[in-house]
Amino acid sequence: MSHPHHRIPAPQTRIARALARALLPAEERARAARLRFHDAGHGYDTFGLHPDWVAAGLGLFHFLYEHYFRVESQGHEHLPSEGPAILVANHSGTLPFDAVMLYLDVERHTEPPRVPRPIGDRFIPLLPFASTILARVGATPGTRENLRHLLESGEMVLIFPEGTPAVGKPFSQRYRLQEWRVGHAETAIAHGVPIIPAAVIGAEEQWPQIARLPIALFGAPYLPLPLTPFPLPVRYHLRYGAPIRFDLPPEAATRPDVVRDAAAQVKAAVEALIAEGLRERKGIFQ
Amino acid sequence: MNGVLLTGATTPFGRALAQALVDDEGFGPILAAGIEEGAPGLPTHPRLIYRRVDLTRSRDIQGLLGGPARELGIEAVIHGAWHRKAIDAGPRIRRLNVESTRELLRLAEEHPTIRHFVLRSYADIYRIDSDEAVLLGEEHPLRLSAEMPQILRDRLEADVTACMRMGMSRLSISVLRFAEIVAPGVGSQLFDYLSSRVCFRPLGFDPMLCLLSVGDAVRATMAALRARASGIFNIPGKDILPLSRAVALARRACVPVPGPLLSPLYGLRARAMHTDFRYDMNHFRFHLSGVVDGRRAAEVLGFAPEIALDWQAISEQATVPRP
Numbered sequence: 001m002s003h004p005h006h007r008i009p010a011p012q013t014r015i016a017r018a019l020a021r022a023l024l025p026a027e028e029r030a031r032a033a034r035l036r037f038h039d040a041g042h043g044y045d046t047f048g049l050h051p052d053w054v055a056a057g058l059g060l061f062h063f064l065y066e067h068y069f070r071v072e073s074q075g076h077e078h079l080p081s082e083g084p085a086i087l088v089a090n091h092s093g094t095l096p097f098d099a100v101m102l103y104l105d106v107e108r109h110t111e112p113p114r115v116p117r118p119i120g121d122r123f124i125p126l127l128p129f130a131s132t133i134l135a136r137v138g139a140t141p142g143t144r145e146n147l148r149h150l151l152e153s154g155e156m157v158l159i160f161p162e163g164t165p166a167v168g169k170p171f172s173q174r175y176r177l178q179e180w181r182v183g184h185a186e187t188a189i190a191h192g193v194p195i196i197p198a199a200v201i202g203a204e205e206q207w208p209q210i211a212r213l214p215i216a217l218f219g220a221p222y223l224p225l226p227l228t229p230f231p232l233p234v235r236y237h238l239r240y241g242a243p244i245r246f247d248l249p250p251e252a253a254t255r256p257d258v259v260r261d262a263a264a265q266v267k268a269a270v271e272a273l274i275a276e277g278l279r280e281r282k283g284i285f286q
Numbered sequence: 287m288n289g290v291l292l293t294g295a296t297t298p299f300g301r302a303l304a305q306a307l308v309d310d311e312g313f314g315p316i317l318a319a320g321i322e323e324g325a326p327g328l329p330t331h332p333r334l335i336y337r338r339v340d341l342t343r344s345r346d347i348q349g350l351l352g353g354p355a356r357e358l359g360i361e362a363v364i365h366g367a368w369h370r371k372a373i374d375a376g377p378r379i380r381r382l383n384v385e386s387t388r389e390l391l392r393l394a395e396e397h398p399t400i401r402h403f404v405l406r407s408y409a410d411i412y413r414i415d416s417d418e419a420v421l422l423g424e425e426h427p428l429r430l431s432a433e434m435p436q437i438l439r440d441r442l443e444a445d446v447t448a449c450m451r452m453g454m455s456r457l458s459i460s461v462l463r464f465a466e467i468v469a470p471g472v473g474s475q476l477f478d479y480l481s482s483r484v485c486f487r488p489l490g491f492d493p494m495l496c497l498l499s500v501g502d503a504v505r506a507t508m509a510a511l512r513a514r515a516s517g518i519f520n521i522p523g524k525d526i527l528p529l530s531r532a533v534a535l536a537r538r539a540c541v542p543v544p545g546p547l548l549s550p551l552y553g554l555r556a557r558a559m560h561t562d563f564r565y566d567m568n569h570f571r572f573h574l575s576g577v578v579d580g581r582r583a584a585e586v587l588g589f590a591p592e593i594a595l596d597w598q599a600i601s602e603q604a605t606v607p608r609p
Contacts, residue, residue, distance in 0.1 A: 012492075012530065044494065044528060044531075046577050047494065048492075048528060048575060122416050125573075125574050126416050126574075128489060128545075131490070132490065135575065140420065141416065141419075143417075143418065143419040145419030145421045145426075146421060149579070
């Protein structure tokens, strides 16, 4: 590691730094510089996260967060600033802007700053460019081993139990939780980590779809055909609930009934947060 | 510990291991075996005895274990003899890679003094797939496919042969699945890949790799010898980095090209320049991340990687740059 060539940033890293400098205000940049990550030796973590790319990602979506979706959030006190945790939220939006807004919001409301590690579908690593960019900002394919490693490293992971199908849910199904997978609950029990339920209000109306084209490129289930060329400037309201701790031994993660009940408990918490958020907001764009 | 038998002693890894064994006074006689005449590159030391052995010949293996290994009271076998060129194939290579492992294991089980068998294996027998974890643990699915090149089939078969004996044999068997050692003369695909002035990689993909130094491979093997633990152990390297970064550190130009062009490009390169890099062997890991998880080796063997690759040396050693 003593060779000077190690210190020369790769061209991609230089691009990421330039993006962060150009798009992220100075104080946000200083904040991003304090992000902690587990350097595996060459400035990247085991899954490919690179802090300069995280800063670039924060910069790229800064405008959307601040000015387009005008994100407002409540319940930050429930976000742990350190230690393993699983952030669980509802999912929607044709393209997963909800994940991006949660990512930025957690970074802004934790001290010291941290980013949640979005757990993606397994077709994502097959997508050219997107796979690399998502890995650099911390997204990881959702397998047990990957989750184990992240949680043992003290990371906060972001899971959408509805999965990819929910991203394309029909407008009529907005704010109705789709099939609620149970992996998040199983993982929480197995590793003894808390789940922080979260509700994303706004994303479910941001980009209504008119059709799903049966084109499965790179493993993606379909190609969405949205009503408008861009997402609507809805206002995002994010709500975090109190951490849910399952006081169960790790072996309980192998019992389907226990896991199902735990997942149902999380689902109910997310539904309650959604209901509360919908009740309190004044309109889709406000 | 009493004596150690080391096969593949004249390879760069074998030589470095022989030196480490010589340097450690805790070991008895070291019986080094290789195909070459005259112990090239091996340290000269009263405890080190070299024997020329052709491991593709069963009779030679019997002679080695029944002769000097018995006389020297060998207690542990480190089997590290593998064919190193990926483009080669044929029954003789299989005899060296697979049959010699089987024969050594059989004879070691019947040997009066041998108690421990260490197989140097490869982490490239793990399947790298978008459905699988980025971290390659010991329980990770293996790469079983009819289209696999012989070198991978042989590695897998030899590994499984040793694993099958665990628990059934009186020997303590350690299978060390090394991350790729990047060095000349060790059969490193990546080293051969980096020997070109321009390295092509799939456009839009830049997966994470885990690379091992010879020094850490030696440390892991010594740790396995001392621990005498039976089991499979992944041996990760200190260098965990994206492919593009490895190319940059080796001071080569990294040119992303559409994935489907890589196979014909590297096929042409292999035919024209007699290079060893096979894109079909590396296709998956050039698209998807696969990082060897060394948790078990840390817990049981007390091994954690410490020695990073010397990229300066790699960039200089990577043969004469070719177009």
